[in-house]
Amino acid sequence: MNKLLNKSMKAFVLYAGIVLACSIPAYYAIIDFIWKHELKEHNRIVSATTWQNLQALSLSDKELAESVALWNKLHPETQLQPAAALRPDSTYNIYRKNKYIPAKGWDRFQGLVTYFTVNGKILRLTQETNIEESYETIIAIGGITFIFFLILLGGFIFINRRISKQLWLPFYNTLERIASFDLHKQNAIRFENSGTEEFDMLHRCLEKLIAGNVAAYKQQKEFTHNASHELQTPLSIVKFKLDLLHQSKPITDEQSGLINEAHQSLSKVTRINKNLLLLAKIENSQFSVKESVSLSALLENQLSLLEDFLEDKQLQVQKYIAPAIILPGNKVLAEVMLTNLIMNAVRHSRPQDVLMLSLGEHQLEISNTGAAPLNREMLFRRFGSSSPNTTGTGLGLAIVRQICHLHGWRESYRFKNGFHVFTIAWS
Amino acid sequence: MKLLVIEDEIQLAQSIISYLSGENYTCEYAGTYQQALAKIEMFEYECILLDIMLPGGDGMRLLEEIKKRDREEGIIIISAKDSYEDKIQGLQTGADDYLAKPFHLPELSARVYSIIRRRKFNNANVVRQNELTINLLSKTVLVNTTPVLLTKKEFDLLLYFIGNKNKVISKNALAEHLSGDIAGMLDDHNFIYAHIKNLKKKLGEAGCANYLKTIYATGYRWEV
Numbered sequence: 001m002n003k004l005l006n007k008s009m010k011a012f013v014l015y016a017g018i019v020l021a022c023s024i025p026a027y028y029a030i031i032d033f034i035w036k037h038e039l040k041e042h043n044r045i046v047s048a049t050t051w052q053n054l055q056a057l058s059l060s061d062k063e064l065a066e067s068v069a070l071w072n073k074l075h076p077e078t079q080l081q082p083a084a085a086l087r088p089d090s091t092y093n094i095y096r097k098n099k100y101i102p103a104k105g106w107d108r109f110q111g112l113v114t115y116f117t118v119n120g121k122i123l124r125l126t127q128e129t130n131i132e133e134s135y136e137t138i139i140a141i142g143g144i145t146f147i148f149f150l151i152l153l154g155g156f157i158f159i160n161r162r163i164s165k166q167l168w169l170p171f172y173n174t175l176e177r178i179a180s181f182d183l184h185k186q187n188a189i190r191f192e193n194s195g196t197e198e199f200d201m202l203h204r205c206l207e208k209l210i211a212g213n214v215a216a217y218k219q220q221k222e223f224t225h226n227a228s229h230e231l232q233t234p235l236s237i238v239k240f241k242l243d244l245l246h247q248s249k250p251i252t253d254e255q256s257g258l259i260n261e262a263h264q265s266l267s268k269v270t271r272i273n274k275n276l277l278l279l280a281k282i283e284n285s286q287f288s289v290k291e292s293v294s295l296s297a298l299l300e301n302q303l304s305l306l307e308d309f310l311e312d313k314q315l316q317v318q319k320y321i322a323p324a325i326i327l328p329g330n331k332v333l334a335e336v337m338l339t340n341l342i343m344n345a346v347r348h349s350r351p352q353d354v355l356m357l358s359l360g361e362h363q364l365e366i367s368n369t370g371a372a373p374l375n376r377e378m379l380f381r382r383f384g385s386s387s388p389n390t391t392g393t394g395l396g397l398a399i400v401r402q403i404c405h406l407h408g409w410r411e412s413y414r415f416k417n418g419f420h421v422f423t424i425a426w427s
Numbered sequence: 428m429k430l431l432v433i434e435d436e437i438q439l440a441q442s443i444i445s446y447l448s449g450e451n452y453t454c455e456y457a458g459t460y461q462q463a464l465a466k467i468e469m470f471e472y473e474c475i476l477l478d479i480m481l482p483g484g485d486g487m488r489l490l491e492e493i494k495k496r497d498r499e500e501g502i503i504i505i506s507a508k509d510s511y512e513d514k515i516q517g518l519q520t521g522a523d524d525y526l527a528k529p530f531h532l533p534e535l536s537a538r539v540y541s542i543i544r545r546r547k548f549n550n551a552n553v554v555r556q557n558e559l560t561i562n563l564l565s566k567t568v569l570v571n572t573t574p575v576l577l578t579k580k581e582f583d584l585l586l587y588f589i590g591n592k593n594k595v596i597s598k599n600a601l602a603e604h605l606s607g608d609i610a611g612m613l614d615d616h617n618f619i620y621a622h623i624k625n626l627k628k629k630l631g632e633a634g635c636a637n638y639l640k641t642i643y644a645t646g647y648r649w650e651v
Contacts (some may be wrong), residue, residue: 086442202458233436236529240442246595246646247446253643256595260645263599267611270529274509274608281510307608308580309619332511343612392612 007163009156016152020145027141035131036110040091043127050080050125051116062296064119077109085123086115089332093131098415142246170194174203181210183217184283184405208338221280227278237272242266268393275395278336279382289407293329295338296321299359302338309346319357327426329407332416337403341366347392348420356419363425373415380411390394400424428473428543430454433489434505435482439528443476446532446540450592460484464477467493473543474501476535479508479517487520501542505535531600533591537584540590550608556651559635561589570633580605581626588649589637595644621649 059067071080092111098104109128116123123197170192177189185352189210193201246259299321303310310317327334345355345368353369378384380401404411409426430452434440435456444454455470457463459482467475478484485505493502494589501524504517510529517525523542526535544563545551554561560569566582568575577585587604588596601619602610610616627639642650 169622229507232528233439235505236438237438237442240439240446240532243597243600244442244445247449251642253594256645257641259601260597261595264611266649267599267603270612286510305606306609307620309609309613312613312618312621339609343609347613348453397614 003164005168009160009424012156013153016156020149020152024061024138024141024145027145028138030150031137031141032134038092039110039129039131040112040236042129043091043110043113044089047080047112047114047125047127050078050127051114054118054123059119061119061121064121068123073424077128077130079124079126081124081126083115083122086117086122087113089114094371095133105135111241119166163394167196170199171202174199174206178206183213188214212296221283224276226282228273228280231269231273235266235273238266239263272393272395275393275399279395279399279402281331282406285406287330287406289330289333290328291331292326293331293332293334295325295327295359296323298331298334299357299364302335302342305359306339306342306346309343313346313349315346315349315355316352317355317357319414321357321359322361325359325361327407330403333403335404337400337424338357340400341424344396345420345422354419362427363423365419365421365423367416367419369418370415370420371418374413374420376413379413416423428452429470430477430539431457431463431466431468431470432471433476433481433486434478435455435480436457436478437548439478442532443535446594447536449594450536450540452539459536460486460489463489464492467496467595472500473547474503476503476505476539477515477522479504479506481612490517490520490522490606499546501539501546503535503538503542521623531603533587533594533596533600536606537587537590537604538596539557541586556589556638557636559630561585569636570630573633575629575635577626577629580622581629584622588647592649592651595642595646595648601647 002349054064054067057067058171068080071078078263090113092113094111095106096109111126111128111132114125114127116125119368174191177191181187181189189207191207194200194203206252242262246256248255250389257410303317303319342357343368346375348357348370349368356365356367358365375384382398384398401411403409406426407426409424412423412425414421414423428446428453428498432440432454434443434444434456440456440458444456447454455466457466460481471553477490479490480564481489483514486506490502490504490598493500503524503526504522505526505528506513506517507528514525514527521558523546524538526538542561544554552563554563558571563586565636566579568577568581568582568585584601584603587601597617598619599610601618601623605622607618613650623639627637630639631637638649638651641649642648
């Protein structure tokens, strides 16, 4: 994933690259123009001086011819030759092979052709000066530009790092705080004043958003708590009335059966209600987890309490319980967790199935025979696995999850070798 | 025997009174803190059923008031609160028992019965019914002179029935009595049959008459 700063840097680097690349022909054009202009100037000065000097010598025709011949021998880069007519000056630019040092390759020359008359004779002076070759200029400019580009790039990276460390520091702090925020734990976030308008605005918006969420969450929890509480009385009334109805005389087989069925459904509602209340209490952090809980003893105790149910289904219980597994936690909740897990296994077993319990130093495993893997996603959710035709409340495993969450334990499920395996792990 | 029901919900109080009145109890009713206090000051009761969430005052304070008088009466808290802390607090303040709503009326009746027995006879009392003798303290049962060896659960069930004479007890109430909430987690309550069958068999073998009647396979009644 790209960091925000890298994205902006990419754009800057690309822009700098384009600008610097465009500057290469521009620099070349200017430098070449200056070169040519100055050398033209130089050639003109040399030509004019030559002409003046020749006139000043006041040579005879013969002497002039000899001088011109001598000139041409001594100055290979200039030519002084008689011409047919006076013509306007002209310039040219030419590449020539280096005759003296062939290794140097091609040389570039800026030339000026001037015409003047000495002693009534028309002379043509071709004056050439060595000029820097175009490709060498381009290489030099390109090289320098590239070096500057590298300097810019290095600067960008350096500045970018500093910016990300200093300028964006409040942003990363904020990010860290949001990441560590847990709605269940109820510790409100306080953002420090960063002194940057945008960040402070972000903080204000976040605080508002979080406060809204916390309030909604609290309201929802209170609602569950209050609703469950309010339900206790009407549930009690129904239960009492059914108990009284059972005493009416005479009572028929059918009536008795109806009362019994009503009792069973009522008992399910009562348990759902109690479980919702328990969940709300766990979420409200009403349980201390600072007692030391002996899981080994609790598990043995639970097994003896549940003996009736295990025997009733004739389950083959295979248990391995390591002695003296003592964890910090809440005893009541640990008991609830064990009951829910064991009863969950018992309820979903057929008679004579195998139920395996293993308590080790770092984990507790409860397995029961099963036909097909269960939906792992839904399993630990509230009402995730409930069905109207069972006595399960659909909250048992959700409570197990909440208890694990509170204690910092990890709950998991897997299907292995025809067994549903529920694992609670701690470190 | 006189009972006082302190409960703000009239429907609940009526049901409790209606159920317990059939068991040789005379029930009186108080719906508020002040009413309850007035009754306690004027009369003596064998057992007080106290809802600790009362309008016009905290039920826990009322409990303290009752305990101050240092009388013989047993106190059972009936409350919608069922947390461990609430129970501990109630029992430490001096209540004899704590029942969380919703519960079965036979459960309440059985507890009232055993608390009155415990209080009245200083923990060493014996229940006699025809040929049956039950020692509550040593938890032993005699039929005439033959001892009957019962398991803890069978003894529990027997006391439960004695505390609900001539009442129909649903299987559901029995299951909740023996296993609490866990009972509801299973579809069937077959384990109840097993315990009842054993209890009947043991009593029968010792020569006890068959008081325990099955009512249409959905409940039981201890008929005297």
